Amino acid sequence: MSTLFSGRGFSGKIKISQKEFFELRDIIYELSGIFLQDNRRFLVENRFATRLSELELKNYTEYIDYLKNHFKGRSEELNMLTELITTNETSFFRDNSQLKIFQNFTLKKFIDAGNESGRREIKIWSAGCSSGEEPYTLAIILHETLKSEIGKWRIKITANDISTNVLKMAEKGLYTKYSLRTTPAPIILKYFKNIGNDVFQINPEVKRLVKFSKINLNIESQVKLIPKSHIVFCRNVIIYFDKKMKIKVLSGFHNNLLDNGHLYVGHSESLHSVTDKFKPRQHAGTITYHKI
Incomplete structure (x- = not known):
């Protein structure tokens, strides 16, 4: 009773x-x-x-x-x-088909432009970064792509999430095997240190490229404080928003991106019928969106 x-x-x-x-x-x-x-x-x-x-x-x-x-x-x-x-289901090198396009197409484009102009600068925004696997993956890809030349570049990866708890985890840079389940073995050996009990610590040279802070994408004044970016990653986040909120968030990304900037969303997400501020480009296995 x-x-x-x-x-x-x-x-x-x-x-x-x-x-x-x-x-x-x-x-x-x-x-x-x-x-x-x-x-x-x-x-x-x-x-x-x-x-x-x-x-x-x-x-x-x-x-x-x-x-x-x-x-x-x-x-x-x-x-x-x-x-x-929400579901903080993530891992290093998740959705590798997208990441290959990021490395071989988008990143190459900005590296070539930077080398040509002499302005070697790349700024990336990871919006909804969860416990840090995505922005650290992007930092590793930058190391793998630029190799010994990375010291000649000004690189800044801004990583934000609404949850203080996951940001604390990200800043520690400590991960289990489960977080590395989609990571190539040579990458693990090169960029992580096994500190015991199957806990892996991210390389300090990777970690220094990423700056974490809390942000609520629903608060316009917070979004405006994010440094202007060449590339925005916001994967598996806008699925939690209704159309009105999607339009608001995507407008914030559009305003943040520099000219010719690129936006990556989750492989199951689409901007179709939501906004005309971005032009889609079809690649093998994924779509990238370019600022108009």
Whole structure:
């Protein structure tokens, strides 16, 4: 009988009503721009159960009140919210077909232009960098491409995420074998140090190319502080946004990119019918987007 009054189902999991789901969805959207589709209601129940227990809350109405009234803890709770509703599934050298196009087409283009002009500068923005595998992968590719010439270049990789927790992991530069599951063995030997217990530390020469900081893509003033970029990577992020938010974020990327800049999104993501600010270019196995 008590489980019914506490709002729990037969499994002991706290159930969320449609009204509570809509209220929570609106708060998440307001804070992060992430939009939960109607069919994500059960995902909320599955993933938020532990959090409600930690806060000693009886139901989602109490959690919604907590979000609305605890302003000091709102930033910290936003970290928890985003981690619960998104998937930080990543690895080094993920989606290698894209990375090959990045190395052999996009990067080559900017290197050739830099060598010709004498202005050897490459600035990359990794937006939604999670625990750092993507920006460190890009830094490794730059080392592999430029080799001994890398010292002649001014390289800056700006890596951002909305979650403080994953950024702390990224800054440590420590990874398990699982994070390296899609990484060629010679790359692991060259750019990582096994420090024991199957924990691998990223090479300091790679690490120094990347600067991590927190950003919320829904806050325009934060986006404007990102240094202008030649290339933006935002893979498997815009899938969490509705069309309105996608347009806003893509406009921010367009404004950030230098002339002839390139944008990479996830292989399953498309800008078709979302924005006309970028021109798609088809490659074998992937699409790149160019600033118009």
